[in-house]
Amino acid sequence: MAATAGIHCSYFVARKRRYCKLSPAIGKIYCGEHAHLDKDAQAESNRKRIQCPLDPKHSIYEDQLKHHLTKCNSREKNKPIYYEKNLNSGSEDSDFDLKVTLSSMSNFRVEIYHGTYQDNLH
């Protein structure tokens, strides 16, 4: 027990302003809970960052280029017409549906309410 005393996980808990109290396995710097950080750190150094082809203002991991191109913010900004068109047609439809549903719902509910109310009186 004394051998591991004082050895703690290298994960710094910013919220608590101290290191993780759990003991790491022999030869490791992180505990089992934070062991994935060790792997991430190693993988990180092997990865190459490149400029985003859609917006050079930010960089991405080269191996995530394909994935990034499908969700890049700059890609969204380049297609505002498509977006607006979609939103407009969508809201028209839902407004119409909402009115119909609300008016028929409130009539229905009033009937139910009166029915229940009388039932409770008996």
Ligand SMILES: [Zn+2]
């Ligand atoms: Zn830990």
Ligand SMILES: [Zn+2]
């Ligand atoms: Zn991007």
